[in-house]
Amino acid sequence: MTVTDATVPVSGTGIRARPAGTLHDIASIAGRALRAVPRDVEAVIPPIFIALFFYVVNIGTLQDLTEANIPDFSFKAFQMPTAILLGVTGVSRAYALVLDVQDGYFDRLLLTPIRRLAILLGHLAADVTVAAALTVPIIILGFSLGVRFEAGPLGVLAFILLSGLWSLAFAGFGYAIALKTGNPAAVNSSFLLFFPFLFLTSSYVPRPQLTGWLDTVASINPVTYLLEGLRSLVMRGWQWDELGQAVLAVAAVGAISMWLCFAALRGRIQRG
Amino acid sequence: MSTTISAEKLVRQFNGLTAVDEVDLAIQAGEIYGFLGPNGAGKSTTVRVLCTLLAPTSGRAVVAGHDVAGEPTEVRLRIGVALQEAALDPKQTGEELLRLQGRLYGLSRPDVDRRVADLATLIDIGDALGRPISTYSGGMKRRLDLAAALVHNPEVLFLDEPTTGLDPVSRARVWDEVRRLNRELGMTIFLTTQYLEEADALADRVGIINEGRIVAEGTPVELKRSIGTDVIFARLDGDGEAACPAVESVAGVVGVEARGSELVITAADGTAVIGPVAVALNNCGVPVRDLTLRTPTLDDVFLELTGTHIQRDDEAIDAELAEMTESETETAEVAR
Numbered sequence: 001m002t003v004t005d006a007t008v009p010v011s012g013t014g015i016r017a018r019p020a021g022t023l024h025d026i027a028s029i030a031g032r033a034l035r036a037v038p039r040d041v042e043a044v045i046p047p048i049f050i051a052l053f054f055y056v057v058n059i060g061t062l063q064d065l066t067e068a069n070i071p072d073f074s075f076k077a078f079q080m081p082t083a084i085l086l087g088v089t090g091v092s093r094a095y096a097l098v099l100d101v102q103d104g105y106f107d108r109l110l111l112t113p114i115r116r117l118a119i120l121l122g123h124l125a126a127d128v129t130v131a132a133a134l135t136v137p138i139i140i141l142g143f144s145l146g147v148r149f150e151a152g153p154l155g156v157l158a159f160i161l162l163s164g165l166w167s168l169a170f171a172g173f174g175y176a177i178a179l180k181t182g183n184p185a186a187v188n189s190s191f192l193l194f195f196p197f198l199f200l201t202s203s204y205v206p207r208p209q210l211t212g213w214l215d216t217v218a219s220i221n222p223v224t225y226l227l228e229g230l231r232s233l234v235m236r237g238w239q240w241d242e243l244g245q246a247v248l249a250v251a252a253v254g255a256i257s258m259w260l261c262f263a264a265l266r267g268r269i270q271r272g
Numbered sequence: 273m274s275t276t277i278s279a280e281k282l283v284r285q286f287n288g289l290t291a292v293d294e295v296d297l298a299i300q301a302g303e304i305y306g307f308l309g310p311n312g313a314g315k316s317t318t319v320r321v322l323c324t325l326l327a328p329t330s331g332r333a334v335v336a337g338h339d340v341a342g343e344p345t346e347v348r349l350r351i352g353v354a355l356q357e358a359a360l361d362p363k364q365t366g367e368e369l370l371r372l373q374g375r376l377y378g379l380s381r382p383d384v385d386r387r388v389a390d391l392a393t394l395i396d397i398g399d400a401l402g403r404p405i406s407t408y409s410g411g412m413k414r415r416l417d418l419a420a421a422l423v424h425n426p427e428v429l430f431l432d433e434p435t436t437g438l439d440p441v442s443r444a445r446v447w448d449e450v451r452r453l454n455r456e457l458g459m460t461i462f463l464t465t466q467y468l469e470e471a472d473a474l475a476d477r478v479g480i481i482n483e484g485r486i487v488a489e490g491t492p493v494e495l496k497r498s499i500g501t502d503v504i505f506a507r508l509d510g511d512g513e514a515a516c517p518a519v520e521s522v523a524g525v526v527g528v529e530a531r532g533s534e535l536v537i538t539a540a541d542g543t544a545v546i547g548p549v550a551v552a553l554n555n556c557g558v559p560v561r562d563l564t565l566r567t568p569t570l571d572d573v574f575l576e577l578t579g580t581h582i583q584r585d586d587e588a589i590d591a592e593l594a595e596m597t598e599s600e601t602e603t604a605e606v607a608r
Contacts, residue, residue, distance in 0.1 A: 015387065017349045017424035018378035028375045032364070039363050039404075104359035108420065110325060112376040113348045270327070 019113045029114075029122020030129070033093045037130060044091065048134050051087030052141060055079060059145070062204060070206065074235065080142040081230035082203045084159075085223065087138055088131040088167040089198070090191035093123045094174030098184045101268070110269065120175060120265055124168055131167030135160050150237040158243075159233045165250050166226055170194065172257025179264035197223045222249035275334075276301045276428055276460040277322065282331035284317050291317040293484035294331065299462065299477075301427075304454050306475025306492075307464040308570060310580075314484040315464040316356055319432045322462065323353045336427050349377070352421035356432040358413040359420075362406035366397060366416050369405065370423055377424035391419040394449070411442035418449065428460045429453065435470060443470075450474055468570040480574060487577045496568045501526055502542025503566045504549060506535040509559040518556035522548045542567065 020028070037044060063075040100106040109119055139156065149155040174190045181187075200217045201224040207215055218224045229246020232239035277299040284292040292314045299305045309315050320326040322333055324344040333340045336350035361369060370391060374384035392401050395415040400408065408416065414434065421429060431450065435443040451474065453459045465471050471478045472492045480488045480495070488495055508515060512530030519528045519537055524545040529536045539545040542565045553560050574580070 015379060015383055015425045017426070019345060019349070020376060020378035024378075025376065028372060032361075032368070032372055035368065036363055100361065103361060104355060104357050105361045107325060107355060108359035108373075109376070111323060111348060111351075111353050112373065113345045113378070114376050 025118035026122045030125040033126035055083035092171035094178040095187045098178045128164045132164040151233040155233040169254030172261045176260035176264045179268045225249040279333040285329045304461045306471035306478040308471045309481035352426035353430045354421045358417035366401040373423040501538040504537040505564040507561040515558040518552045
């Protein structure tokens with residue numbers, strides 16, 4: 001926490017303005033973002049509906065086909081990470097940040113002694129919390145369909161954490177677009193970026209079942225390794241090599257997206 | 273008295289265009305400084321530089337003892353800002369917004385509670401403080417924006433066109449509040465406006481900016497005096513021409529012009545001349561219905577310095593908007 005010794009005596013009221021500290025600033029911004037979620041339910045209902053819908057539909061469509069052709073295979077367990085990624089990817093307050101820019105509230109924040117980084121980190125902290133919460137209904141649906149975690153209760157927590165971190169890594173692209181363009185439509189369409197990631201991989205069948213070219217593409221798609229890591233927790237227990245690759249994949253995507261969004265933040269501040 | 277806001281050859285450019293051009297300022301503690309100019313003159317850009325939202329291209333500015341470019345956080349701790357458009361989050365309630373402001377300025381919870389209560393009284397917003405800001409009227413948003421700028425009790429308050437778009441009643445309330453903050457708390461206030469009467473009514477000193485440069489500075493009275501003559505209007509029950517010779521002979525009268533039953537008399541010092549003018553009119557047997565002394569307005573000052581008016585009348589603005597709409601329609605038709 002950073003607290004400087006800069007305090008400002010003000011007109012006899014005893015009020016002293018001072019930098020609140022980075023952690024305090026992040027918590028304040030995250031608190032505001034989380035308070036706004038119930039007022040913006042339209043931002044979280046569609047992703048969770050889409051995730052639940054496709055989880056059920058995909059099971060209905062592919063379960064018999066896959067389980068008949070792959071020995072000891074549970075399509076319900078296999079498909080749950082795909083549903084989770086559909087639900088949590090692109091869930092962010094980036095569009096709200098665009099509205100802050102348009103309403104001038106972003107300037108109001110910049111006029112306070114808050115660290116600029118804390119504005120973004122506060123939003124991102126709120127996003128991780130929301131994403132983690134969104135995984136719960138999908139996991140509950142999975143449990144109700146008979147899916148069990150081979151990695152046990154701790155595996156469930158690791159599964160939620162890894163999903164939240166992925167959501168955070170992908171949210172960086174939304175914030176970069178938000179801060180660069182100031183355009184809500186552009187932010188909303190950032191989810192389209194995810195389509196190639198989601199479909200050019202083992203979303204619906206295991207990698208050995210992919211045709212040659214698609215398997216090659218999947219091998220360079222970070223979502224492949226994320227899905228394998230998440231699936232290992234459900235289907236195979238603690239597989240550290242697969243989990244390590246998943247964490248690396250999330251870190252690689254996160255490094256790129258965060259670099260882009262912090263560069264966009266610097267640009268926005270410089271433009272004033 | 274110490275200087276609270278100073279600028280030396282302050283320049284801000286955007287893609288080679290100079291919005292603020294070597295502006296010098298020296299504003300004393302406790303002063304209300306009016307920054308007057310037409311749209312696009314550079315007022316808001318100057319404020320954004322002084323408030324640390326924009327870095328200067330060159331030159332230097334110091335606010336509350338700290339360099340805006342070198343020590344922006346120190347400046348931000350000491351200033352409150354209400355920008356041209358109320359900078360609010362419509363989905364928060366007024367109270368949530370004020371509390372968040374307090375937290376970001378490092379105030380303790382009891383201090384935040386106290387300031388929210390104080391400011392709720394100050395902006396007279398009543399129970400609406402618990403409602404989403406999206407439900408507020410324009411005047412309420414302006415007052416909440418002002419309250420947000422005051423949460424941490426700043427030394428210096430920047431108000432960028434605080435009454436633009438407000439109805440007369442709301443405007444009068446903002447004026448009263450600005451005066452009270454200055455009088456009771458000794459707050460230094462930097463106020464930009466395009467309303468002449470606002471600068472005239474509120475400011476201890478006025479800087480007039482045009483095309484990024486300060487073209488005149490002084491008290492409103494000094495500025496108006498600087499262009500010379502006062503004007504006396506006389507409405508007569510009779511022919512103005514007949515009264516002209518008598519009025520022209522009054523010492524201090526610079527010129528007399530008859531417009532039917534009215535006389536327009538110019539004088540270097542209208543206050544000193546208006547009495548003798550009344551006597552001269554009485555002596556020449558022309559009944560006087562009323563005499564009005566008008567000093568030059570700040571618009572007259574601006575006209576003298578730049579050759580254009582600072583404010584245009586509504587009809588001119590409407591005509592320009594109609595012309596723009598027509599032009600856009602034509603463009604659309606061509607494109608089709």
